[in-house]
Amino acid sequence: MEGEPVYALFTPALVVDVDKVKRNAQRMRERCHKLGVQLRPHMKTHKTLECADIMTGGSRQCIVVSTLAEASFYADHGFDDILYAYCLPLDKVERCAALSERLDLFQVLLDHPDALEQLKKRPLKGSRQWHVWLKLDCGNGRAGVLHSEPGSLQLARAIAEADGVELTGVYAHCGNTYNCRGVEQIQTVAQETTNLTLQFMDKLKAFGISCKSSIGSTPSCSHPVQDMGKLSEVHPGNYVFYDVQQSMIGSCSLDDVAVKVLTRVIGHCPHRNQLLVDCGWAGISLDGGGKLPTGYAVIEGHPNLKLLSMTQEHGRVEPTSGPLDYSKYPIGSLLTLIPYHSCATAMMHPVYYVHSEGRLLGKWTPTRGW
Numbered sequence: 309m310e311g312e313p314v315y316a317l318f319t320p321a322l323v324v325d326v327d328k329v330k331r332n333a334q335r336m337r338e339r340c341h342k343l344g345v346q347l348r349p350h351m352k353t354h355k356t357l358e359c360a361d362i363m364t365g366g367s368r369q370c371i372v373v374s375t376l377a378e379a380s381f382y383a384d385h386g387f388d389d390i391l392y393a394y395c396l397p398l399d400k401v402e403r404c405a406a407l408s409e410r411l412d413l414f415q416v417l418l419d420h421p422d423a424l425e426q427l428k429k430r431p432l433k434g435s436r437q438w439h440v441w442l443k444l445d446c447g448n449g450r451a452g453v454l455h456s457e458p459g460s461l462q463l464a465r466a467i468a469e470a471d472g473v474e475l476t477g478v479y480a481h482c483g484n485t486y487n488c489r490g491v492e493q494i495q496t497v498a499q500e501t502t503n504l505t506l507q508f509m510d511k512l513k514a515f516g517i518s519c520k521s522s523i524g525s526t527p528s529c530s531h532p533v534q535d536m537g538k539l540s541e542v543h544p545g546n547y548v549f550y551d552v553q554q555s556m557i558g559s560c561s562l563d564d565v566a567v568k569v570l571t572r573v574i575g576h577c578p579h580r581n582q583l584l585v586d587c588g589w590a591g592i593s594l595d596g597g598g599k600l601p602t603g604y605a606v607i608e609g610h611p612n613l614k615l616l617s618m619t620q621e622h623g624r625v626e627p628t629s630g631p632l633d634y635s636k637y638p639i640g641s642l643l644t645l646i647p648y649h650s651c652a653t654a655m656m657h658p659v660y661y662v663h664s665e666g667r668l669l670g671k672w673t674p675t676r677g678w
Contacts, residue, residue: 328566350545477520498528596648
């Protein structure tokens with residue numbers, strides 16, 4: 309396989325342009341260095357060792373994960389200083405304890421007093437402490453204790469005062485940047501999230517509590533505001549691959565997208581003015597539905613084509629206007645789909661085919677499960 313052209317692959321296939329991956333990772337490192345803030349890259353988009361090495365510059369330190377499967381996978385391969393950035397599921401306390409007792413630094417996240425009580429009931433061996441981040445909701449409206457609620461400060465103080473527990477940091481995800489269009493809107497949300505997080509840190513300091521602070525999302529970290537340099541860390545993840553969604557938000561250009569799905573024409577349907585391709589919703593995310601003039605993805609080099617609909621293993625492609633010229637799309641010909649959402653699309657593939665300038669270099673195998 310090595311050295312062969314990508315078009316020799318069986319389809320559908322997820323292909324990764326390693327040169328773009330390295331470029332995206334380097335740009336993010338440079339942004340963070342310029343700001344003077346620690347980059348803690350999120351692994352959830354790719355879930356591979358090879359991409360993690362690129363994102364950490366080979367240090368295998370200071371990463372974020374979204375599942376315990378990822379945490380164990382990286383721990384098994386020599387990574388440390390791992391933050392499990394998902395509000396602590398009570399059924400997984402014992403597994404978190406095992407990682408906390410095994411690694412130099414394993415950190416958990418919580419947003420509810422019940423989770424803290426569970427940690428207190430499970431003291432770590434060897435006089436170790438639980439390293440806990442408080443999840444703060446600064447307007448994203450997903451997980452986290454609301455920054456303005458008195459309970460947020462009370463919970464932070466309870467973590468800081470608990471035996472066997474350390475308040476390591478305050479963590480906010482500015483996922484509301486995904487509703488933005490353009491740098492100005494992105495930076496408005498990033499500034500607001502930064503301000504609210506720093507204000508919360510000031511409240512903690514008034515009680516004599518000092519800990520780290522971290523915010524993150526790919527849009528906010530692709531166009532950071534200067535005040536983000538006052539934070540301890542940032543934790544973006546999607547930036548290493550990017551996708552069509554990020555290009556629409558304004559995080560990147562379409563040329564920065566490092567992952568694509570190859571598919572082949574398997575049928576001509578002139579009675580419907582359509583092509584059939586061998587990539588359905590088992591091979592590319594449905595997230596783009598209703599959000600793109602080209603359907604569920606962008607078909608590279610063919611702005612006149614639209615991925616209209618998909619079943620599990622089939623995709624229906626039609627022109628945006630006029631009749632199809634079937635001579636341009638013979639049976640077996642290759643089309644390249646740029647995914648709307650690379651995280652969701654990557655999750656569908658058991659292996660990623662890595663290339664440089666269209667020549668295959670090898671395969672990356674992601675971890676799976678929870």
